[in-house]
Amino acid sequence: MATTNVPPQLDKLPPELKEKIQELRKLYAEGSEVGQRALDKLLGQLAAPRTDKPVAEITTAGRTGLRQGKVSELTVIAPFAPGGAKRLRALLKLLGANFGDAGEKVGTVHDMRFVFFDNDTRMLFATAYDGDWDPYIDDFVAKIPAELDLVFSTTENFPGLNTPGIKDWIAKFQITAEAWYVANPDLTVAETKRLERVGKALDEFLDKIG
Amino acid sequence: MSTLDERGDERGSTSSPVLELDEIQATVLRYRPEPYYGTHVLMRVDDAQTGREFLRRLTPHINSAAGWWNAVDAWLAVGISYAGLKALGLPEESLQSFPEAFRAGMAARAEQLRDVGVNASSNWDFPFGTGQVHIGVTAFSDTAAKWRRTVAVAREQAIGFSGVTIIHMQDFGAQPGSLNPFGYKDGIGQPAIAGSGVAPLPGQGQPIKAGEFILGYPGEADLPYPTPQPDVLGRNGTYVGFRKYQSRVGTFNRFLQENASTHEERELLAAKLVGRWRSGAPLTLAPHADDPSLGEDPQRNNDFNYSTDAQGRQVPFGCHMRRMNPRDSQLAQLTDVNLHRIIRRSTTYGAPYDPNALSEEDDEVPRGVFFLFISAKAMATLEFLQGEWINDGNFAGVGDERDPMVGLQPDGATFSIPQAPVRRRIHGIETFNVLRGGEYLFMPSLSALRWIAELS
Numbered sequence: 001m002a003t004t005n006v007p008p009q010l011d012k013l014p015p016e017l018k019e020k021i022q023e024l025r026k027l028y029a030e031g032s033e034v035g036q037r038a039l040d041k042l043l044g045q046l047a048a049p050r051t052d053k054p055v056a057e058i059t060t061a062g063r064t065g066l067r068q069g070k071v072s073e074l075t076v077i078a079p080f081a082p083g084g085a086k087r088l089r090a091l092l093k094l095l096g097a098n099f100g101d102a103g104e105k106v107g108t109v110h111d112m113r114f115v116f117f118d119n120d121t122r123m124l125f126a127t128a129y130d131g132d133w134d135p136y137i138d139d140f141v142a143k144i145p146a147e148l149d150l151v152f153s154t155t156e157n158f159p160g161l162n163t164p165g166i167k168d169w170i171a172k173f174q175i176t177a178e179a180w181y182v183a184n185p186d187l188t189v190a191e192t193k194r195l196e197r198v199g200k201a202l203d204e205f206l207d208k209i210g
Numbered sequence: 211m212s213t214l215d216e217r218g219d220e221r222g223s224t225s226s227p228v229l230e231l232d233e234i235q236a237t238v239l240r241y242r243p244e245p246y247y248g249t250h251v252l253m254r255v256d257d258a259q260t261g262r263e264f265l266r267r268l269t270p271h272i273n274s275a276a277g278w279w280n281a282v283d284a285w286l287a288v289g290i291s292y293a294g295l296k297a298l299g300l301p302e303e304s305l306q307s308f309p310e311a312f313r314a315g316m317a318a319r320a321e322q323l324r325d326v327g328v329n330a331s332s333n334w335d336f337p338f339g340t341g342q343v344h345i346g347v348t349a350f351s352d353t354a355a356k357w358r359r360t361v362a363v364a365r366e367q368a369i370g371f372s373g374v375t376i377i378h379m380q381d382f383g384a385q386p387g388s389l390n391p392f393g394y395k396d397g398i399g400q401p402a403i404a405g406s407g408v409a410p411l412p413g414q415g416q417p418i419k420a421g422e423f424i425l426g427y428p429g430e431a432d433l434p435y436p437t438p439q440p441d442v443l444g445r446n447g448t449y450v451g452f453r454k455y456q457s458r459v460g461t462f463n464r465f466l467q468e469n470a471s472t473h474e475e476r477e478l479l480a481a482k483l484v485g486r487w488r489s490g491a492p493l494t495l496a497p498h499a500d501d502p503s504l505g506e507d508p509q510r511n512n513d514f515n516y517s518t519d520a521q522g523r524q525v526p527f528g529c530h531m532r533r534m535n536p537r538d539s540q541l542a543q544l545t546d547v548n549l550h551r552i553i554r555r556s557t558t559y560g561a562p563y564d565p566n567a568l569s570e571e572d573d574e575v576p577r578g579v580f581f582l583f584i585s586a587k588a589m590a591t592l593e594f595l596q597g598e599w600i601n602d603g604n605f606a607g608v609g610d611e612r613d614p615m616v617g618l619q620p621d622g623a624t625f626s627i628p629q630a631p632v633r634r635r636i637h638g639i640e641t642f643n644v645l646r647g648g649e650y651l652f653m654p655s656l657s658a659l660r661w662i663a664e665l666s
Contacts, residue, residue, distance in 0.1 A: 107542050194609070
């Protein structure tokens with residue numbers, strides 16, 4: 001049921017925000033009542049001006065993906081080769097929670113996840129990492145080609161990492177996130193580890209003098 | 211010709227191809243002499259036909275790399291920008307076969323190169339970034355007399371060509387002790403190139419595959435990089451990133467004065483910024499005091515790695531030398547160091563280093579360095595170096611810190627010196643070398659030069 005009358009609290013809003021909220025109400029009016037009621041409840045909050053600390057600006061990470069501060073997101077959705085899901089599942093089981101030491105090796109990866117869907121015919125790979133991957137793809141090709149081939153050969157028609165134009169092949173399956181939140185956009189993996197060490201050393205020091 | 215890569219190849223390639231040295235321009239392989247004298251001449255081509263005629267006359271004077279380790283005379287090198295290739299009338303198909311960054315030009319790649327703020331192309335000197343730099347000719351020599359003779363040859367070829375205009379000339383070298391504008395010996399630590407015909411110097415490391423530096427040969431991943439077409443145009447050629455820096459000697463000296471109280475401390479701080487004492491002696495081999503005889507000995511001055519300096523207490527992680535070649539350092543990010551090496555021919559111009567210069571006026575005394583960065587993927591490598599190794603510190607575990615010598619320092623920038631019991635962090639380091647111009651040039655093979663000259 002559409003609520004077309006404008007609530008009084010919206011009147012004082014800057015026109016741009018007002019327009020966005022009205023658009024949102026229109027769209028939710030086409031949805032379920034649950035959504036509409038929730039929106040009405042939160043309207044005041046959504047319309048309130050942001051007073052919290054400025055978040056790092058969202059930019060693009062190389063040619064695809066978003067970047068916030070020093071952290072970037074990468075999402076790949078690719079079809080499996082026949083039997084590919086089975087192979088990758090077995091490989092991931094063998095490697096365990098750390099994916100072998102893949103993250104440790106690369107050094108800039110905050111997290112990685114593999115999701116199999118559509119009855120094991122497609123996979124989603126998502127990761128948050130530091131900086132851009134474009135400048136480092138040649139390093140990956142040179143340093144861990146077998147590791148990457150082992151994983152990505154389970155996808156359909158994967159030509160092999162050591163193929164001219166492989167960057168374009170990967171980029172083809174990359175999808176930019178619609179929205180993305182990073183708690184610590186200025187902390188790289190390396191910086192986090194350094195702070196961990198510094199924190200420990202400081203605690204030891206305080207223990208000694210305390 | 212033979213390859214001296216006698217240790218064989220650990221990366222599993224079957225053989226290192228022997229380079230066609232008589233096709234490759236000498237400057238690609240030949241080290242800058244010492245002492246050195248030279249001139250950069252920048253030209254604009256106003257008419258395609260006269261431009262090609264100029265190249266036809268110049269080409270016999272361009273030296274090949276055959277016997278490059280044995281320079282008896284001065285030598286000339288020539289590079290052509292994308293605008294220059296267009297002005298010379300290259301076929302559209304050939305023009306389109308050049309990499310995107312080369313076609314765009316250095317000024318247009320400011321974002322990728324982090325050439326912003328004081329380094330932005332809006333602050334560059336004429337004629338850089340105007341699209342008018344078409345051909346660059348550089349003369350190198352080890353004596354003043356030979357240099358003058360060679361420059362005269364280059365000029366004679368350009369005289370009488372109304373379609374080719376010399377728009378800029380800059381002499382370089384002739385510095386006391388061949389020192390750079392901050393008083394350091396430079397040019398140490400070049401990559402060794404497989405198949406180039408000379409045994410690497412101690413410490414140069416495993417020779418890097420020629421395809422990283424010269425088009426048409428396999429690179430480190432056993433594949434050649436994309437080569438401009440037709441083959442005769444691209445093969446044995448390479449790219450040059452040409453960058454002009456103004457050295458702010460007053461600011462540099464003030465930094466040393468403000469952060470060190472005695473002459474000895476200032477020299478140690480100067481060494482910590484670079485990783486080498488001014489003599490060229492590396493801190494790894496001479497951690498406490500300069501050793502000039504070590505500095506000048508090419509058999510010893512680069513013969514080290516960082517296995518005994520994992521904490522960076524001798525050579526700071528963030529200093530210039532360790533950034534530009536991390537060797538065996540443990541890096542925070544998976545990196546193949548060999549992929550990011552580049553051949554450097556640095557040429558110092560202007561007034562020599564003045565240890566007493568302290569004022570802001572001293573910063574603007576014409577004095578600095580023209581760098582020639584040579585690689586088969588010079589554009590990608592420069593963008594990588596500028597973005598990852600120079601204007602960031604994450605890879606080396608030093609957070610936001612930047613290269614103290616060639617980095618673009620933001621307000622409040624710091625430089626950390628690891629030492630026991632606690633590291634020293636210096637606040638307020640400023641930009642010491644300011645970018646005042648840059649161009650991407652293609653350095654064709656001798657056959658390619660003739661091919662261009664004979665286009666109609």
